[in-house]
Amino acid sequence: MKVLLVGSGGREHALALSLKASPSVSSLICAPGNPGIADVARLANVAADDLAGLVRLATQEAIDLVVVGPEVPLALGLADKLAEARIACFGPRQNAAILESSKAFTKEFCQRHNIPTASYATFTMAGPAKMHLANLSPPFVLKADGLAAGKGVVIAESRSEAEAALDEMFSGRFGTASARVVVEEFMAGEEVSVFALSDGRKAVFFGDAQDHKRVFDGDRGPNTGGMGAYSPAPVASADILNSVMDTIISPTVAGMAAEGRAFRGVLFAGIMLTDDGPKLVEFNARFGDPECQVLMARFRGDLALTLRACALGNIDAAPDFDFAPDPAVAVVMAAQGYPENPLTGSTIRGIAAAEEIDGLAVLHAGTKRDEDGTIRAAGGRVLTIVAMAPNLADAVHKAYRGVDSIMWPMGFCRRDIAWRALARG
Ligand code: AMP
Ligand code: GLY
Numbered sequence: 001m002k003v004l005l006v007g008s009g010g011r012e013h014a015l016a017l018s019l020k021a022s023p024s025v026s027s028l029i030c031a032p033g034n035p036g037i038a039d040v041a042r043l044a045n046v047a048a049d050d051l052a053g054l055v056r057l058a059t060q061e062a063i064d065l066v067v068v069g070p071e072v073p074l075a076l077g078l079a080d081k082l083a084e085a086r087i088a089c090f091g092p093r094q095n096a097a098i099l100e101s102s103k104a105f106t107k108e109f110c111q112r113h114n115i116p117t118a119s120y121a122t123f124t125m126a127g128p129a130k131m132h133l134a135n136l137s138p139p140f141v142l143k144a145d146g147l148a149a150g151k152g153v154v155i156a157e158s159r160s161e162a163e164a165a166l167d168e169m170f171s172g173r174f175g176t177a178s179a180r181v182v183v184e185e186f187m188a189g190e191e192v193s194v195f196a197l198s199d200g201r202k203a204v205f206f207g208d209a210q211d212h213k214r215v216f217d218g219d220r221g222p223n224t225g226g227m228g229a230y231s232p233a234p235v236a237s238a239d240i241l242n243s244v245m246d247t248i249i250s251p252t253v254a255g256m257a258a259e260g261r262a263f264r265g266v267l268f269a270g271i272m273l274t275d276d277g278p279k280l281v282e283f284n285a286r287f288g289d290p291e292c293q294v295l296m297a298r299f300r301g302d303l304a305l306t307l308r309a310c311a312l313g314n315i316d317a318a319p320d321f322d323f324a325p326d327p328a329v330a331v332v333m334a335a336q337g338y339p340e341n342p343l344t345g346s347t348i349r350g351i352a353a354a355e356e357i358d359g360l361a362v363l364h365a366g367t368k369r370d371e372d373g374t375i376r377a378a379g380g381r382v383l384t385i386v387a388m389a390p391n392l393a394d395a396v397h398k399a400y401r402g403v404d405s406i407m408w409p410m411g412f413c414r415r416d417i418a419w420r421a422l423a424r425g
Helices: 010-020 051-060 071-076 078-084 094-101 103-112 126-133 159-170 238-258 291-298 303-311 351-355 392-405 419-423
Strands: 002-007 027-032 065-068 120-123 140-144 153-156 181-184 190-199 203-211 214-216 220-223 228-231 264-274 277-284 328-335 360-364 367-369 375-377 381-388
Touching (some): 002 051, 010 027, 010 303, 010 360, 051 071, 051 078, 078 094, 094 103, 094 238, 094 264, 094 277, 103 120, 103 238, 126 159, 140 159, 159 181, 203 238, 228 291, 238 277, 264 303, 291 328, 392 419
Parallel strands (some): 002 065
Antiparallel strands (some): 190 203, 328 381, 360 381
16 A cells, blocks of 8 residues: 655654555655655655645545654644545544643543543633632642643642743743643652554554653653653553553543544553552643654554554454564654754764664654765754663663764763663562
């Protein structure tokens, strides 16, 4: 089949490799892609949020399956536009992508369907939101309702800090995303990411991972899109994962179908493992980045046929797949200044040397290739180094050997990826 992949990050480079390796795929196009993806797919110069351009491209190329990486085109309704053109799309329609694009919708949905999550209240003005803080004890959790690239959540240690954050949010810090703000109960525990594929009716477990959101070692500094990840998550026993499927993911897929919002795509649940059992932190309507990179390293099967079965509403038609038992680790290399002000343009050398390490891949995100082949930084998160080994310690060691082969003085990475899992022994 002919596949069109939408996106340009490390997540999409990982998806591109697995799609390319799918026996069912005869040709792979990626829009807009990046210099790493260019080695395995034909790039089309259409932006990920250019819905009309993407539908035109898919029609012209007689595409059999569109795989959507990022959340923005889903929230804009790319899957709906493709459905009108009768093109199969892996990724939910706008009315189902709302599980990610509106936190207020998701909180109300959880309440309707008895899905365990933090208690909450929603506000459209700072005054009442501040009064509500008196009912809670710190830390206070404040969330912009809409999409804010993973940066719309504030955890405030004191009431004054929370009040200042509310003022900022209602004065437009996240644009229209923070016109509504959700104030939540704080949940203590360890977080785990659980993935499931859905065909709109049924959910099938698709791997677990943990990531590192903060920019600096020791989980300090501002939140980012993710600085590293590993899969599987040692903290998530089979019992815990079954309970997440039974109490959170399957009821969500069933509830969405019952509300006329069938979810076809990958449901990514951020879960807090609390003393009262697993509770939902948030849903995403897409793969995580860098979680996708570690899931794809472990995936064994024909990814294109699997995703197409979901897109066509019959996951049972997918061929068998599974995940290698060996752990995978991803270390993100970012440009200095990330996440606030990444410095672009610096030269990166040594990628080929790193790739000579067996069981290691260098995935591109924000890179640019000069005509002479020189690779330069062109974004915040620039490379993901992914390594697999029979045990986690060796996988981590291998990933950092890869990092150390790369000569990029203007880049940085965290040096403690997987510390929680390694500490468990
Ligand atoms: P979100 O974008 O909703 O995933 O929130 C970003 C991060 O904030 C999460 O990954 C958690 O680490 C933290 N967080 C969000 N909501 C809560 C909560 N109710 N209690 C504790 N931590 C939270
Ligand atoms: N790494 C977290 C995310 O993709 O949302």
